[in-house]
Amino acid sequence: MNELLKNPIFATHAVIAAGSATLATAISYPLDSLKVLVQVGSGSSKQLTGADVLNRVRTLSGSSDGREDKYVYVSEALLAGIASGAVESLVSSPFELIKIRAQVTSASRIPSSTPAVEKAVVSPLIAKLLPGYSRDIGALNNTVGLLTTLPTKHPNLVTALKDYPWMMTGSGRPPSVFDVKRPLDIISLEGWGAFWRGMRSGLARDCVFGGIFFSTWQFLHQAMVEWKAVGMNPPARSDEDVGPLSPLAVSLAAGFSGSLAAAASHGFDTAKSRSQCIVLPKYVSMERRFLKWQVPGKRFERWTGIHPADRNILFRGLGLRMARSGIASFVVVGGYLFAIDKLLSE
Structure with missing residues (x-):
């Protein structure tokens, strides 16, 4: 059995089969829902058909998640933010490495050229x-x-x-970092894996940031909707009946959520930035693999990629990152709402 699992052909077929089964399940899921409802809804006195079930579902729940409106729970926003943060970390890590090394180079003392x-x-x-x-x-x-x-x-x-x-x-x-800042130099000396250095701390940072940002923003958004619905006559039956919120209020809520998420994830951001400023040649990585080098630190630090030497400096620059994330979130949401309003008004 172990030899079978180590076979690359077997592993390839297993991955492809799992992906195909997932795609098939996603495509055929609406039909499966109708089938289950026909099975559990039919009785000896009345036999439901697929058309009957489809009409009932469309009338009571719509074609989405079975809700009457577009309300999103805070817990769902939290999970969605965590998932989106993980994807963002994987995609943006190479660009972030080059950006950070360029920033460090701008403030580094580069020695004069040698004869x-x-x-x-x-x-x-x-x-x-x-x-x-x-x-x-x-x-x-x-x-x-x-x-x-x-x-x-x-x-x-x-x-x-x-x-x-x-x-x-x-x-x-x-x-030094300023000697290995170009993509070709990074690939030549450190290998392709250097672009994803500090991935553990990066995943922890972006998952925490995304989860807290979206869940906090959803909480504030729902609170503003309920506040606006107070005193309406007749009372609003759904969020859509309340009407749109003020773009400024929504943008301010996004800015506050961004600052709060930045504060919660700043320690992981420091660990990520410091790890990307370490030049680790390929031969050193190879020696560590041969020697079965163990990552230092406690279990939580090893899981999240925090070096024990950085424990006392994890929250350096906290105010700057909170300001940066708050302003960026405010501008992104505000700019989006402003552009949509202008486009729709035309």
């Missing part, structure tokens, strides 16, 4: 991993000086050290 003589000593392996990179010769000489006390029979220790990828900077550390 052509120093550039010529870069080994072919390093030039392949990071084209155009120049090693810090001063750091390399300092490292070699620390090794001069060791007994060695190598004819040229300096040249030998230059051929190792972990001596790219001359100090045994990976290159």
Whole structure:
């Protein structure tokens, strides 16, 4: 059985079969609903037909989720926000990595270009991993000086050290962020997986943000609808009878929801941003896999991608992110409502 599960052909067929079954279920679900209602609604005295059930469903529940109006529960908004946040995290992670490294580069002190003589000593392996990179010769000489006390029979220790990828900077550390900010350099040195680095903290951040944002916004929206419905004569039977809300009030509610969601998810955002600013070459990742390197931290930190060294700085920049998310949510919703109003008025 284990050999069968490890077979790639079997796994491929299993995935395709599961997807096909899911698609078939989604397409045929309305017919299945009619079938069940015919089965449970028929009796010895009256036999229901498919047309009878269809007319009753359309009259009482409509063709959607069985509700008389378009009301959405707060719990449903929470689940929808979590799901949409997970999808957003997967799609936006590569673009976010490039953005963050460009932002860090703008505030970093980039060393002046080295002479052509120093550039010529870069080994072919390093030039392949990071084209155009120049090693810090001063750091390399300092490292070699620390090794001069060791007994060695190598004819040229300096040249030998230059051929190792972990001596790219001359100090045994990976290159800085401003040296690995272009997409081609990231792929060459760190691999394609670098675009999704910090995925655990990113998923936690976007799921928490999306869930709290949409559930809070739905709660505030329903509260405003009920407040507007107070004193109506006759009383409103559904939310649609209350009428549209003020665009400004809806936009303010969205801005407040965005700020609250940003505050709740800010710790994960800090962990995500800091992990994307770490240059992790492919050979280091390979060594970690060979050595079965364990992620440090407590269980919750490992699950959410928070490094234990960042525990005391997780809420740095909280006010800036709350302001940014609040303003962005207000502008998105307000701009959308304004554009819709202008388009419909024409």
